[in-house]
Amino acid sequence: MNLRDLRYFVALADTRHFGRAAERSFVSQPTLSAQIKKLENHLGVQLVERQPRRVTLTDTGARILPLARRILQESEEIVSLARNEHDPLSGKINVGLIPTIGPYLLPLVVRKLRKRLPQLQLMLYEYQTQPLLEKLRCGDIELGILALPVAPDGLEIRGLYTESFHAALPSGSPLAKKTSIKLDDLIGENLLLLEDGHCLRDQALEVCNRIDIKESGDYRATSLETLRQMVAAGLGVTLLPELAARGPFGSGHGLIVRPFARPSPSRTVGAVWRRSSTRQTAIEAVCDIIRTSMDS
Template sequence: MNLRDLKYLVALADHRHFGRAAQASFVSQPTLSTQIKKLEEELGVALVERAPRRVMLTPVGRDVAERARGVIAEVDQMVEVARRSRDPEAGSVRLGLFPTLGPYLLPHVLPGVRERFPRLELLLVEEKTDQILQRLRDGRLDAGILALPVHDDQLRVEPLFDEPFVLAAPKSHPIAKHESLHGDDLRDADLLLLEEGHCLRDQALDVCRLAGAGERAGFRATSLETLRQMVAAGVGMTLLPMLAVQPPVPPSSDLALVPFSGDVPHRRIAMVWRRSSAMGDFLERLAAEFKRLPDELLAPPAPKSASKRSRRAD
């Protein structure tokens, strides 16, 4: 048994197709198939169910593949320990971000990261939270930027910042005239939300429960931009995270942003990585760069009256 064959098995478990697994492993399909067969002969068990149109791992095959992931991850950690000892701030870091944060955070932090770590190759992966956590556990990601809470004692959690929410409403809606919102201003309101699987949906539902609001039936968006466009079209209201309404995101003339006052609803953003990671010390320094996000990017829009006074003063 060798590490190469274990990697072939893991690739087959991921792709469920000999051709795609071979392509991902940079070998020919006959080579991968032959090595999997040799692994089965060495272990004395069938690892794969071969059917004309699909490939499935047997129960023992799934167990062996999961254990192989751990072996591969440990070997990768050994290599990383040696490499980081030579040049701690070089090499690559595989970083996962979820879709309602990544496109809005990265333009503000990547220039500083590149300046601070010029030899670093930052490989970015955009996935939903559950996928990022799974890839972290499997060793396919080195770190993730997620919204708390994260319930896993095997992960180190480094809080970065709190991101407030604002209400996005059509300009024609009466609530758009408010300078700010209090908790009961959304009572009995129905908000547009994302589909299942997005952490922003769960966060918005938490706000709805506290405010006495609900979800608008019959519509669930697949992306934050869809939500934004539906609000601008007058379909309804939604909650948007603060970074999603800051430049370089262009403002919409048909959409009003109303901040909350008092106990402002927000989500806490953190960087997480495995406690066993060989690059833990470096990831702490990388997290420090993400913490340098300018405070004004997390500040609510100025109240309308304040904006008017400012323009008159100018």
């Protein structure tokens, strides 16, 4: 048994398809299939059930999978630790961001990160909150950028910045004539929200539960950009984080964005990483740059 075969097994477990697992592992399908069979023979147990169009794990395979992930994660930590001895601010870091942060934060910080950390390669991924935390804990990513709070189980947590919410209104709304609005102004409006799984949905509901405003039962969007289009079409109102309400993301055709009067509702965006991570120095450097960028 070797690490390569465990990687093939994990890839197959993730994709449940020999062809896709082979593509992900950069080998041919017959090679991957043969190595999985070799691993099963070595262990003396069947790990997967081979079906015509789908692969499923056996009970034994399902129990072995988290152990295989842990072994691969710890082997990567060993390699990373050795590399960090030479230059802790070099190498690759996998970073996950939630969809309501990534597209709006990255344009503000990517150039600064490249300039100040030229030897650090950031691999950027987008996940909803729960999948992001799962990827973090299993070692697929080293750093997560998401809305706080999150459960601290085995994680380091650092706040990066706070952003207020803004109201997105149809341009024909009487509220669009105001320079700022109060939460009470939204009473009776039709509230448009993201689908389940987005933490922004829960945050918006928490804010709007303070007043008598009801969620639309007809529409749930998959992205903030879809929400904008729905508001512009006159279907209701929504709440946007500050970064998503700035510049080109702000008011547009059929849509007006207005700040809330103080004290305005807000959310805190933070960084999370495993306490056992060997990339702490690089992670802290990335966090420092994001924080100072948002403070300026």
